[in-house]
Amino acid sequence: MENSGHIMIDSKELAGKRVLVTGGTKGGMGEAIVKRLTKAGATVITTARSAPDELKDSELFIQVDISTPEGTNKIVEYILERFGGVDILVNNVGGSSTPTGGVLKQTDTDWQRTFDTNLFAAVRLDRGLLPPMIKQGYGVILHITSIQRRFPGENTMAYSAAKAALANYSKALATELAPKGIRINSVAPGFTETKAAERLIERMAQERECDYKNARQALMDSLGGIPIGRTARPEEVAELVAFLVSDRASYIVGAEHTIDGGIVRTL
Structure with a gap:
């Protein structure tokens, strides 16, 4: 057991587990998740569009644009060839660069790019990495959604819509795959x-x-x-993720867990 601040981390909890965390660099939630799951003993592979300045293990990093079919295909091929699949997949990549100024300023390209990043990247990766999970009768997939799906605004409508679609897709997928031993849940962070x-x-x-x-x-x-x-601190989101992908959460299926400090006031 390792004492990390006030949290006791079992350094063997995820020993032997192969994990993919998308978007795991540049001081975001992904990087915090990578560090937390690594401390729990997992072998964690991550992705980003650009290589980090200090790349410790090139075998555990894939430089790729995950918003494209070519990018997700590259990830799937690499994972299957090098690792034979993963036990845990954390679809963390997300974000939006749509212009401000309302719906008339947002083009088809803006909408498509937002959905490619926030929805289709996860759909394609899930589809590519699920077969080995199903074959072994075990797997965990976690989708990072957002409380923003409940707060659509004029400058975030595409992002909010994409995250709402991701939450809906995650729920449906969880229902389909639970009988095959695959647990699927989602996490909706607030302002982190x-x-x-x-x-x-x-x-x-x-x-x-x-x-x-x-x-x-x-x-x-x-x-x-x-x-x-x-x-919120990225480490707090990572702690929730670590719990949900572990066997401690073995009966949690198809749930979205909000971590927002109380922003969402509806039931």
Whole structure:
């Protein structure tokens, strides 16, 4: 057992497990998930569009654009050839770069790119990596959705729609595959202070001519406030993921777990 802050980590809990976490670099949730599952003893492969500055093990990294069919095919081929499949798949990649200004500013290309990244990447990877899981009668797939699917706005409608579709797909897939020994769930994070979020807050601070703290508070207020009074840390999301992919969660199937500090106030 390893003491990581206030959390005791069983360094053997995931020993022998082959794991793929998409988008596991650049100071985001993916990187935190990679570190957490590695500490639990898993062999963790990850992906990103660009290689990290400090690449410790090239065999455990795939440089690829996961939003394209060619990208997901490359991942599947590599995983099957090198590892024979995975036991755990965490579909973490997501995000949106659609322009602001409402629906008339968002083109077919913007919508397609958003759905390719947030929905079809997961669908293609699941389809490619499920056969070995089904054959061995065991597997865990986790989809990272977002509370944003419940808060569609004029500048996030494509992203919100894609994440809503991902949650719906995840539920249906869980029902289909549970009898085959495959557990599928999803995690819906709220405002998590990743490196990307930090850059957004810094830009807001410059635009509003205020400091970082006030810009962060303005962003929290725009969500209706966060009852717990702060943003989430990527490590907190990673801890939930570590639980859900472990055998401790062996009876949890087809559930979406919100981790948002209380932002979502509906049942």
